Amino acid sequence: MVTQHEILRLGHQGDGVAAGPVYAPATLPGETVSGTLSGSQLTEVRIETPSADRVQPPCRHAKSCGGCQLQHASDAFVSAWKQEIVATAIEAQGLAAPIRGIVTSPAQTRRRAVVSARRTKKGAMAGFHARGSDVIIQIPDCQLVDPKLLPGLPVAEALAVVGASRKGELSVTLTVTENGLDVAATGGKPTDGPLEIALAQVAERFDLARLAWDAEVIAKRQPPVQRFGAANVEPPPGAFLQATPEGEAALLASVQEIVGDAARIVDLFAGCGTFSLPLAASAEVLAVEGDAEMIKALDQGWRRAQGLKKITGAVRDLFRRPLVPDELRKFDAAVLDPPRAGAEAQVAALADSRLDLIAYVSCNPVTFARDARVLVSSGYHLTWVQVVDQFRWSSHIELVAAFSRNEA
Template sequence: MTDVEVTISSLGHLGDGVAETPTGQLFVPFTLAGERALVRPSGEGRAELLKVLEASSERVAAPCKHFGICGGCTLQHMEMASYAGWKRLQVTAALNARGLDCDVDPLVPATPRSRRRASFAATRTKKGVTIGYYGRASHTIIAIQECPLVVPEIESAFADLAHLVEPGLSRKGRASLAVTATDAGLDVAVSGGKEAPDGVLRAELAKRAAAVNLARLTWDGDILAERRIPLVTFSGLSVAPPPDSFLQATVEGEATLVRLVLEAVGDAKRVADLFAGCGTFTAALAKRSAVLAVEGEAKQIAALDRALRMQGPALGLKPVDLVTRDLFRRPIHASELLKTDAVVFDPPRAGAAAQAEMLAKSSVPLIIGVSCNPATFARDARTLVDGGYKLTRVTPVDQFLWSPHIELVGIFRKE
């Protein structure tokens, strides 16, 4: 296609620049509003950036040498104050799209090198193992030597991780490595490598895990080595999550979410923690309230149960009732919340449509929603508002630096 000059009018919700052209909108990555650029249309409304002809005053030098090739970041070229404003605007836009009118707090920022969990791709070639992120809109794995997103413990382990998985990779397949920095060291869960490693391969992988001082190595759900129990601390409660469990992306972001939830809950005596996971909010809530913690993943509830039994009395925690229940198929009914003073719900990206419908029918005076997807949060918020709740406050919290993703906390009160 013919190269064209365009002017970027705005940023789309995924962080790409939007140019209005006679043939429709073009989405151009790595551009900013107000910039003039030379681009090459690539079809389906997208274009490749060839050159920035007139740069925005918001443009800054990207801090990572892999930016623009690696698909991990979208907005490293944007000045931080403008970036924060854009992220806040994404939350406002999602709420407005559902007819919701609520002031949105300023973004609580993330800091570089704070991500404690990340997923990497790995493949084996004649030259060795390539480990990194997939390129933007590509199946090509970009080898990385640095990553300003992750904590130093993960960044410094790239070479060790490549050596670790080498014997477990075939030259035809690709593996995924979920790496989590825990209190006891790195916890690595591999999927997509050689299936069902035999005794010799298991021994070699375990040996390499020991050599690079991993806390735990899991291969397709099978624990091959556990030199130390990988512990994560939630408000003073040390929990050993099962392999590849959900955790908030950063310690700082998690602390902010917990603070916002506790501030809203106040002196509520009975609180329901829905989609509780391994206890991100449960431990903090139980310091002042009796808690009903509900989670669909049995292994995560079991991990939280073990921690509470061993440490709860010494920490002076209030009673915690643990329930394993699929809240997508069997949401907690309004009749089960008659004596509940507050509900906290923190669903996956898909949101909690069924649970929101049940909550909307309840008489619980306070509901706090935590979400990593403004669109599904706004959908569920609309349900609650239609059921008689008022959305009184929304606070966006950045845990996904330089990406379009964002966490938020919303507070609903029964009118």
């Protein structure tokens, strides 16, 4: 049965929400839409009255591919919506702060993507999943990723041919590096001698910088280098990396503004040194991270670089063993960049410290706001928030927030 609905708002996942609630993909507030209701989901959606913010999707794969949720919305609408989500999350915790605006990465700048690959009767296919489905959609003209990433699609297909089971699916992480593609695949067959030879041949045929199979490096033909400040770093296979160079630069600029001329900085959840290495140009840094391989990569990058101040790497699970106030007292500023769950334990320790400055980098406005309330309750001032959108056309949001013990 076809029903008609008015879209009232967008949900946090980018779907339009009508009274009920009823969720309708690829719709916008103010639109009248019709479709078949299945539970709370509207399917076979038809736009009866379009919004003035509706635009023609720039990518020809937009209707079938599930990689982007918001290509049907104008850039101005998406920017305002993402800023509103951040402001609403902050207000829900009884807080207020100036939102500086939003820095949005250009199209075709995503330097890293995870694609799926599966064997077929005629060979293999690779791409993104269709929305809410395990069907793989091929994306030869994707407008989201860096064009240097697209040659990784036939790589993923070749890997599926030699290493995927008949019913299995490979997850293939493709990353643009200074020296070519870095490829890390999971979900394939266990390695043995013949498979390792076949995988090495794929790396050779496609001129890959590095190929890893279930975290085991099969071939490294060139260093898979990422540039962080003055340092060249070789992250471990599949390691976290900011999605776009422009997004990373925006996050770093805000962090540098917050810490200012601090001489001693602690970088919590430091990864491979996205912030630690550029900050070491003018400050001594303690980089704390739970993954030993990331800290190893950071340390090697620092040792090979010229002109940086001392970076001390520490492997530590900050969820179980946060740095306590006595350990924090030797620093002038902290950088905090936790995963989506936030950093409850570490934030509680920071709240009990006398640290002057905190640059909080977050990919989840809700957990950020929860942690911000703890810091503000302990005497910190939430000075400003910068929203960063490096996941263009998606519902994903990042931000940097400045906290200070001094109101000025």
